[in-house]
Amino acid sequence: MRSLLTVVLLLFAGPVMAAITVSDIIGREVRLEAPAQRIVLGEGRHMAVLGLLHDDPVSRVVGWRLDKALDDPTLAAYRQAFPAIDRIVPVGAGNRNISIESVISLNPDLVVLSLMDVGDTANDRAREQIEAAGIPVVYVDFFSHPQENSIPSLKILGQLTGAETRAGEFAEFYETRLNRIRERLADPGIERPSVFFHVHAAPVNCCSTVGGGVFSDFIATAGGRNIGADAVPGVLGNVSLEFLIGADPDFYIATGGTHMAARGGLVLGSGVDRAEAEAGFARLIAAPGFSSLRAVEQGRVAGVWHMFNDTPLHIALIEYLARTFHPDLFGDLDPEQTLAEIEERFSPVSVPGTWWVSP
Numbered sequence: 001m002r003s004l005l006t007v008v009l010l011l012f013a014g015p016v017m018a019a020i021t022v023s024d025i026i027g028r029e030v031r032l033e034a035p036a037q038r039i040v041l042g043e044g045r046h047m048a049v050l051g052l053l054h055d056d057p058v059s060r061v062v063g064w065r066l067d068k069a070l071d072d073p074t075l076a077a078y079r080q081a082f083p084a085i086d087r088i089v090p091v092g093a094g095n096r097n098i099s100i101e102s103v104i105s106l107n108p109d110l111v112v113l114s115l116m117d118v119g120d121t122a123n124d125r126a127r128e129q130i131e132a133a134g135i136p137v138v139y140v141d142f143f144s145h146p147q148e149n150s151i152p153s154l155k156i157l158g159q160l161t162g163a164e165t166r167a168g169e170f171a172e173f174y175e176t177r178l179n180r181i182r183e184r185l186a187d188p189g190i191e192r193p194s195v196f197f198h199v200h201a202a203p204v205n206c207c208s209t210v211g212g213g214v215f216s217d218f219i220a221t222a223g224g225r226n227i228g229a230d231a232v233p234g235v236l237g238n239v240s241l242e243f244l245i246g247a248d249p250d251f252y253i254a255t256g257g258t259h260m261a262a263r264g265g266l267v268l269g270s271g272v273d274r275a276e277a278e279a280g281f282a283r284l285i286a287a288p289g290f291s292s293l294r295a296v297e298q299g300r301v302a303g304v305w306h307m308f309n310d311t312p313l314h315i316a317l318i319e320y321l322a323r324t325f326h327p328d329l330f331g332d333l334d335p336e337q338t339l340a341e342i343e344e345r346f347s348p349v350s351v352p353g354t355w356w357v358s359p
Contacts, residue, residue, distance in 0.1 A: 035162030036110035058082035073271030115141035193250035201254035202265030203287030222321035
């Protein structure tokens with residue numbers, strides 16, 4: 001009799017939601033009883049990453065830290081589509097601070113932090129107290145090692161928010177394009193041109209550039225050789241204009257963003273029209289010192305949006321660089337179309353802008 005009653009109860013109980021267990025980007029186990037519906041983002045601009053997974057990412061976010069916020073045009077696009085974005089509660093701002101009390105008061109299912117937070121004493125203490133309150137914390141990374149960690153991080157978020165299928169679709173989209181580039185450059189006999197990557201580029205106070213990681217990885221994957229790797233011991237550092245002129249690179253690539261407007265530098269990115277971007281780039285490469293570079297004289301130069309360094313959309317930048325360095329191998333690549341397809345298939349909003357320029 002007891003066995004029959006058990007069977008009947010199970011038939012009417014409905015499906016049991018299985019717990020979700022994942023390993024985050026630093027190998028910590030994170031467990032949820034169900035897909036997260038109330039999320040706190042440790043970086044506000046990761047709303048756009050969540051947007052690759054969900055048609056309405058705003059409905060899942062109850063709090064965000066504004067140290068790394070969405071840029072104004074992207075925020076405006078999200079606000080137009082999802083007015084509820086203005087109800088998201090700030091939980092911290094400068095110097096990567098996070099308010100433990102604010103996070104706990106929101107009763108989230110999940111807090112998403114960045115690999116950049118790992119090892120920071122204050123943030124480690126905050127994470128411990130948040131977890132002690134019964135709130136799971138997951139670490140992801142789209143910035144420190146983007147090629148290595150972006151897709152695993154996206155899949156982690158997909159698992160934790162019930163979007164595994166969409167995460168898998170984006171991963172296939174990304175990896176198909178990345179593998180195409182790697183396969184065509186597999187021959188070690190292919191010449192790797194020397195590249196100088198001028199980050200946060202302006203015609204004065206030259207020059208900030210990259211050593212290892214992030215953009216240097218993009219350069220290598222696209223078939224170039226980053227000369228900054230020999231001159232800068234860390235991820236980022238400065239060299240003189242004399243160094244640049246003496247190095248005489250095969251290609252000069254500058255990065256810019258809207259943050260450079262106040263510095264008189266290269267303005268690119270969301271909300272920037274092409275005429276403004278092209279005019280700024282023309283001023284940059286016409287400046288004393290830059291104009292004498294062989295790369296400038298031969299038109300082997302380009303400007304690219306700096307913030308490709310913190311989004312899976314960097315696959316389009318890798319395509320752009322590959323086509324720039326090796327037009328004979330990659331003339332068929334269309335990075336503009338790659339961005340358009342991402343927007344059409346995965347993004348809930350459209351953000352106009354200019355992402356790269358060349359003479």
